[in-house]
Amino acid sequence: MDERRTVKVSKYLSKHLRHQPERIGLTLDENGWVPVEELLHAAARHGFAFSRAELDHVVAANDKRRFTIQGGVQGGIEGDRIRANQGHTVAVDLDLPPAEPPAYLYHGTVARVMDAIRAEGLRPMSRHHVHLSPDRETATRVGARRGRPLVLTVDAGAMHRAGHVFRVSANGVWLADAVPPEFLRLRD
Numbered sequence: 001m002d003e004r005r006t007v008k009v010s011k012y013l014s015k016h017l018r019h020q021p022e023r024i025g026l027t028l029d030e031n032g033w034v035p036v037e038e039l040l041h042a043a044a045r046h047g048f049a050f051s052r053a054e055l056d057h058v059v060a061a062n063d064k065r066r067f068t069i070q071g072g073v074q075g076g077i078e079g080d081r082i083r084a085n086q087g088h089t090v091a092v093d094l095d096l097p098p099a100e101p102p103a104y105l106y107h108g109t110v111a112r113v114m115d116a117i118r119a120e121g122l123r124p125m126s127r128h129h130v131h132l133s134p135d136r137e138t139a140t141r142v143g144a145r146r147g148r149p150l151v152l153t154v155d156a157g158a159m160h161r162a163g164h165v166f167r168v169s170a171n172g173v174w175l176a177d178a179v180p181p182e183f184l185r186l187r188d
Helices: 003-019 036-045 050-063 111-120 136-144 156-161
Strands: 066-071 081-084 105-110 131-133 149-154 166-168 174-176
Touching: 003 036, 003 050, 003 081, 036 050, 036 081, 050 066, 105 111, 105 131, 105 136, 111 149, 136 149, 156 166
Parallel strands: none
Antiparallel strands: 066 081, 105 149, 131 174, 166 174
16 A cells, blocks of 8 residues: 555544544444444445555554554454544543553644643643653654644643543553643753
């Protein structure tokens, strides 16, 4: 599968498993799962057909591990349902247990939003959680999607001790409801 096709399928999956499942007639369950066969048929009905092999490739090859396939074996195919690991704007409960975070986590952003972050901290905006990275490199890549990146250090250990709950998604992204400004530093 060529790289352009991989990216195109990945973006299609993100749009419909995180933001607009109803656009192609999908209904995610309460935890964000949808049957793989239902996804494949819905995509084909709406003019964007891709094969199970292409789907498996996108899930396996995605460097951010955005999707998980899970379930039993049907017709010799492993896994019968799929979901996005985080980043939903539609209501889902990822059913992730609370987890003790490392001492520090990181968040990539850009200069134009720093005044708001200094005043209000990090908020989930249209998503359900604030996304935090376990390392500076990942946070830098995330911030670079919107311009010249700035990396904020989150004192996750202190937040946890203060009673804030953290969860970690299947792809290693740490999730918090919000990060108050007192737990943020531009440099560590």
